Amino acid sequence: MVTLAEVAQHAGVSASTVSYVLSGKRSISATTRQRVEQSIRELGYHPNAGARALASSRSAIIALMIPLRTDMYVPVMMEIAIAVATTARLHGYDVLLLTGEEGPDAVRRVTGSGLADAMIVMDVELDDERLPLLRRTGRPSVLIGLPSDTTGLTCVDLDWAATGALCVEHLAALGHRDVAVIGEAPAVYERHTGFAERTLDGLRSRAREAGLRVLHRPCEGGYDAMAVTLARILDERPGTTGFVVQNESAVEPLLALLRQQGRAVPEDVSVVAICPDQVATQASVRLTSVAVPAQDMGRYAVEHLVAKLDGRREDDVVLLAPELTVRASSGPAPSAG
Amino acid sequence: MVTLAEVAQHAGVSASTVSYVLSGKRSISATTRQRVEQSIRELGYHPNAGARALASSRSAIIALMIPLRTDMYVPVMMEIAIAVATTARLHGYDVLLLTGEEGPDAVRRVTGSGLADAMIVMDVELDDERLPLLRRTGRPSVLIGLPSDTTGLTCVDLDWAATGALCVEHLAALGHRDVAVIGEAPAVYERHTGFAERTLDGLRSRAREAGLRVLHRPCEGGYDAMAVTLARILDERPGTTGFVVQNESAVEPLLALLRQQGRAVPEDVSVVAICPDQVATQASVRLTSVAVPAQDMGRYAVEHLVAKLDGRREDDVVLLAPELTVRASSGPAPSAG
DNA sequence: AAAACCTGTCGAAGCGCTTCGACAGCCTAT
DNA sequence: ATAGGCTGTCGAAGCGCTTCGACAGGTTTT
Numbered sequence: 001m002v003t004l005a006e007v008a009q010h011a012g013v014s015a016s017t018v019s020y021v022l023s024g025k026r027s028i029s030a031t032t033r034q035r036v037e038q039s040i041r042e043l044g045y046h047p048n049a050g051a052r053a054l055a056s057s058r059s060a061i062i063a064l065m066i067p068l069r070t071d072m073y074v075p076v077m078m079e080i081a082i083a084v085a086t087t088a089r090l091h092g093y094d095v096l097l098l099t100g101e102e103g104p105d106a107v108r109r110v111t112g113s114g115l116a117d118a119m120i121v122m123d124v125e126l127d128d129e130r131l132p133l134l135r136r137t138g139r140p141s142v143l144i145g146l147p148s149d150t151t152g153l154t155c156v157d158l159d160w161a162a163t164g165a166l167c168v169e170h171l172a173a174l175g176h177r178d179v180a181v182i183g184e185a186p187a188v189y190e191r192h193t194g195f196a197e198r199t200l201d202g203l204r205s206r207a208r209e210a211g212l213r214v215l216h217r218p219c220e221g222g223y224d225a226m227a228v229t230l231a232r233i234l235d236e237r238p239g240t241t242g243f244v245v246q247n248e249s250a251v252e253p254l255l256a257l258l259r260q261q262g263r264a265v266p267e268d269v270s271v272v273a274i275c276p277d278q279v280a281t282q283a284s285v286r287l288t289s290v291a292v293p294a295q296d297m298g299r300y301a302v303e304h305l306v307a308k309l310d311g312r313r314e315d316d317v318v319l320l321a322p323e324l325t326v327r328a329s330s331g332p333a334p335s336a337g
Numbered sequence: 338m339v340t341l342a343e344v345a346q347h348a349g350v351s352a353s354t355v356s357y358v359l360s361g362k363r364s365i366s367a368t369t370r371q372r373v374e375q376s377i378r379e380l381g382y383h384p385n386a387g388a389r390a391l392a393s394s395r396s397a398i399i400a401l402m403i404p405l406r407t408d409m410y411v412p413v414m415m416e417i418a419i420a421v422a423t424t425a426r427l428h429g430y431d432v433l434l435l436t437g438e439e440g441p442d443a444v445r446r447v448t449g450s451g452l453a454d455a456m457i458v459m460d461v462e463l464d465d466e467r468l469p470l471l472r473r474t475g476r477p478s479v480l481i482g483l484p485s486d487t488t489g490l491t492c493v494d495l496d497w498a499a500t501g502a503l504c505v506e507h508l509a510a511l512g513h514r515d516v517a518v519i520g521e522a523p524a525v526y527e528r529h530t531g532f533a534e535r536t537l538d539g540l541r542s543r544a545r546e547a548g549l550r551v552l553h554r555p556c557e558g559g560y561d562a563m564a565v566t567l568a569r570i571l572d573e574r575p576g577t578t579g580f581v582v583q584n585e586s587a588v589e590p591l592l593a594l595l596r597q598q599g600r601a602v603p604e605d606v607s608v609v610a611i612c613p614d615q616v617a618t619q620a621s622v623r624l625t626s627v628a629v630p631a632q633d634m635g636r637y638a639v640e641h642l643v644a645k646l647d648g649r650r651e652d653d654v655v656l657l658a659p660e661l662t663v664r665a666s667s668g669p670a671p672s673a674g
Numbered sequence: 675a676a677a678a679c680c681t682g683t684c685g686a687a688g689c690g691c692t693t694c695g696a697c698a699g700c701c702t703a704t
Numbered sequence: 705a706t707a708g709g710c711t712g713t714c715g716a717a718g719c720g721c722t723t724c725g726a727c728a729g730g731t732t733t734t
Contacts, residue, residue: 001451003720014684019722026723029682046449050396051720053387054689064434068419075411081418082405085436094452097401097434099422112383114338115431222619249619252589256621259593282559282586284593340690351714356692363693366712388690391719678733684726692719701710 002045011039022047053114061094062305063116065106065130067123068099069187075248075276076294077122080144083298084120091306093117104130111137118305120144124155126192140308142301146194150317154308156300159319160195161202163290166324167244167272168203170288172210174270175333176242179207179214180233182226182254184247186218199246199274215240221249223256230257241333243271248279255284255329266331277325286327293320339382348376359384390451398431399642400453402443402467404460405436406524412585412613413631414459417481420635421457428643430454441467448474455642457481461492463529477645479638483531487654491645493637496656497532498539500627503661504581504609505540507625509547511607512670513579516544517570518553519563519591521584526555536583536611552577558586560593567594578670580608585616592621592666603668609661617664625667627659 008015013032020026021036028036039045053059064084066077085095096116098106100123107130110116117139121130124145134141135152143155171179181203183189188196200216207214215237219229229250233240245251251273255265263269265285273280273289280289300318307313345352350369357363358373365373376382390396401421403414422432433453435443437460444467447453454476458467461482471478472489480492508516518540520526525533537553544551552574556566566587570577582588588610592602600606602622610617610626617626637655644650 001449001720004722005720015721016685016723017683020683023722026683027681032682044449046446048391048720049450049452050387050390050394051689052722054385054391054691054719055721055723057387057689057722059387061433066419068423074415078411078415081434082403082436085434086405086438089436089439095434096398097418097422097432099419099426101423102426109383112338112381113386115386223621224619252593253619253621256589256593256596282561282590284560284590338690341692342690352691353693353715354713357713360692363713364711369712385690388719389692391689391721392691392693394692394719676734678731680731681729683728685724686726687722687724689720689722692717694715694717696714696716698713699711701708703708704706 001048002043004045004047007036007039007043007045010043011036057114058117058309059114060092061096061116062088062302063096063098063106063110063119065098065100065119065121065123068101069123075279076292079276079294080122080298083295084302087299087302091302093302093306104133107133107137111139117309118142120301120305124194126194126197140305142304144297144301146198146317146319152315153317154304154315155317156297156304157195157319158292158297159322160198161205162319163274163322164199164202164204164244165206166290166322167274168206168210168212168214170272170324170326170330171242171244171270172207172212174242174330175335176270177212177333178237178240179212179242179244180237180240181214181216182229182243182245182247182250183216183218185220189218196246203244212242213237219247219250221247221253223253226250226253227257230254241269241335242330243269244274245271246274248273248275251275251279251283251287265329268334270330270333272324272330280325280327283329285329288325288327288330290322290324296320338385339380341382341384344373344376344380344382347380348373394451395454395646396451397429398433398453399425399639400433400435400443400447400456402435402437402456402458402460405438406460412616413629416613416631417459417635420632421639424636424639428639430639430643441470444470444474448476455479455646457638457642461531463531463534477642479641481634481638483535483654483656485531489652490654491641491652492654493634493641494532494656495629495634496659497535498542499656500611500659501536501539501541501581502543503627503659504611505543505547505549505551507609507661507663507667508579508581508607509544509549511579511667512672513549513607514670515550515574515577516552516579516581517574517577518551519566519580519582519584519587520553520555522557523555533583540581549579550574556584556587558584558590560590563587563590564594567591578606578672579667580606581611582608583611585610585612588612588616588620588624602666605671607667607670609667614662617662620666622666623664625662625664627661630657633657 008018088095119141122144124143126148146155146157184196273287277291280287345355425432456478459481461480463485483492483494521533610624614628617624
C-alpha cells in the first residue's frame with residue numbers, strides 16, 4: 001500500500017502539504033498542487049480509511065438501519081436504501097448497512113466505536129426503543145418515519161395522515177359512501193408502526209367529516225389472504241364501492257378477485273392504492289394512487305445529515321405532501337350515476 | 338469517548354493487557370480478565386473502529402456491491418442483502434453498501450483505502466469489468482453470480498442451466514411439446530447478465546434432447562408488456578401449452594391474461610415460475626416453481642469470505658442445485674389426456 | 675523604511691489501538 | 705539444586721493520517 005509519506009517524498013514536499021492538497025484546508029500553490037496530484041496518480045495512492053478516521057475522528061460513513069422483516073413493502077425499502085447510498089456517495093460518504101435485528105445495541109456499537117458519523121433509521125415505531133439513545137448519542141441522525149415524540153430528533157416522512165385523507169376525499173368526491181381499507185399485515189399494527197396508524201387516523205377523520213363509512217381490515221399479502229379479507233368485508237358491508245389499499249402485495253389479488261366476482265373496476269367499484277408509481281402503472285388496471293416518494297425520502301435524509309455534520313442545519317420534522325394521481329381504477333360511484 | 342488507556346487505568350493494568358483481554362490473543366488470568374471486563378462495563382467502553390483498523394490493518398467490514406438498476410428482481414436482492422448483513426454480524430463483521438453505479442472505481446477505492454477487508458459482488462456480467470481488479474486486489478471476494486472465466490475467483494450461484502433444464506424436464510414429462518419462455522427485461526440480456534443467459538442455454542439444450550420446441554421472449558414486467566408479449570407468442574406458436582416465467586413481475590399479469598382468454602391453468606396451459614417461494618405461494622394460482630435460494634447464497638458468500646480471511650479456505654465455484662416444487666399451476670398437456 | 679500582514683510550506687505531536695519482545699515469577703524435569 | 709519452560713503482564717514502537725503552530729519570504733500599509 002502506498003502511503004501519504006511516499007507520495008510526499010515522490011513529489012518532494014512534506015507529508016502535511018500532501019494532506020492539505022487532499023483536504024483543501026489550506027491554500028497550496030498551483031505548481032505544488034499539480035506536482036502532488038501527479039505523484040498521487042502515478043503511485044496510485046488511496047488514503048487509508050482507518051488512519052483518516054483515527055486522526056480526524058470522522059469516518060465518512062453513514063449508518064443505515066433497515067428493517068429485517070419482510071412483512072412490509074420491500075421495494076420501497078430497497079429504493080430508499082439505494083437513494084441513500086447514491087446520495088451519500090455524492091457527498092463523499094459511504095453507507096453501512098445495519099439490520100434492525102440488533103436494535104438499540106447497534107446504535108450503541110456504531111456510534112460508540114466511531115464507525116459511523118451519523119445514522120439513518122427506518123421502520124420507526126411510534127414509541128421506538130432506539131429513540132432515547134439517538135437523542136443523546138451526540139451524533140446526528142435522521143429518522144425515516146415519525147414517532148410520537150419528535151423532540152430532539154430529525155424526521156422525514158410522507159404525510160401519511162394527509163395521504164389517508166386524500167384517498168377518502170377522492171372517493172367522497174366521486175360519490176362513494178362505503179369505503180373499505182385493505183391495510184398492512186396485522187403485525188405492522190401490532191408493533192405500532194407510525195405510518196400505518198397515521199394513515200388510518202387521517203382516513204377516518206376525513207371520512208367522518210365527509211360522512212363516509214370506513215371499514216378497516218389488516219391483510220397479509222397474497223391471493224388467499226386477500227380472498228378471505230374481501231369476503232369478510234363484503235359480508236359485513238355489501239354496499240362497499242370504494243377500496244383503499246395500503247398493502248402493495250394485496251393490490252393485484254384484489255383486482256383479480258373483483259374481476260372474478262364480476263365487479264368491474266372502475267364502473268362498479270373504485271380502487272385507490274398507496275404504492276410506488278411503478279406498481280400503479282404496471283398493475284392489470286392502471287391504478288389511481290398516492291405515490292410513496294421513497295427516493296425523495298432517502299435523498300433528503302442524507303442531505304440533511306450531511307448539512308448537520310457541517311453545522312449548516314438543525315433538527316426538524318419534514319412531512320412530504322402526498323400527491324394523488326388519478327388513473328383508471330377510480331370513477332363515480334354506481335348509484336351516483 | 339472512553340479509551341483503552343482509561344479502561345486500563347481504571348482496572349489497574351496496562352493498556353496491552355486490556356487489548357489482550359479483548360482479543361484473546363494471549364492468555365490472561367481469570368482475575369485480571371474479570372477486573373478488566375468489569376471496568377469495560379462500568380465505563381461503557383467501545384473500542385474505536387478507526388484506531389483498530391489502523392493498528393491491525395483489518396476493518397471488520399465486508400463491502401457488498403448491489404445493482405443500482407431496478408429492472409431485476411428486487412426482493413431477491415433485498416433478501417440476499419439482508420442475509421449478508423445478518424450473517425456478517427454473526428461473525429463480527431459489518432457490511433458496507435455499495436451501488437454498482439461506481440463500477441470498478443468502487444472496487445479500487447474500497448480495497449485501496451482498506452475500508453473493507455473483503456467484498457461481495459452481485460449482478461455479475463459474463464465478462465464483468467470488475468473481475469480483473471478483483472483478481473489482483475489481494476483482498477478476498479465472492480461473486481454472487483457466475484462470469485465466463487472464473488479463474489482466480491470465488492463464486493456462488495444457483496445452477497441456472499440446471500434450473501432451465503429442470504423446468505423443461507417437468508413440462509416434457511407432462512407431455513407438453515411447445516414451450517414459451519417469458520424472460521427478463523431485454524436490458525438484462527443486452528448486458529449479458531450471467532444467470533439469464535445460462536438459464537436459457539440450459540432450457541434450450543434440454544429441450545433439444547427432449548424434442549420440445551422453445552420460444553424465448555424477453556419481457557419487461559407489468560401487465561401491458563406481458564399482454565403484448567403473450568399475444569406475440571400465441572400468434573407465432575398457437576399450440577403453446579407450457580410457460581416458463583423468469584421475470585417475477587410478469588407472473589401475475591400472465592395468469593390474469595390467461596384467465597381472461599379462457600385458458601385454464603393447469604388444465605389448458607401449465608406455468609412454471611423461477612422465483613422465491615413466497616411469490617409462488619402468494620400468487621393467484623399456487624405456482625409450480627424453482628426457488629431462488631437467496632438466503633443461502635448470501636449466507637454462503639459471507640461464510641466463505643470469513644473463512645478465507647482466516648486462511649481456512651480457498652477459491653472455488655459453488656453452484657447450488659435447483660429444486661422444483663410442483664404446485665397447482667402445472668399439469669398434463671391437454672392433448673396428452 | 676519600518677511595521678504589519680499574507681501566502682505557502684514544514685515539522686512535530688498525537689489520534690487509540692495492536693503487537694512484539696522482554697521479563698518476573700513460578701513450575702517441572704533433570 | 706539448577707537449567708529450562710510456562711504464564712501472565714508490561715512497555716514501547718508504530719500503524720498513516722490530520723492539524724496546529726512556526727516561519728520564511730513577499731506584499732501591502734503607514
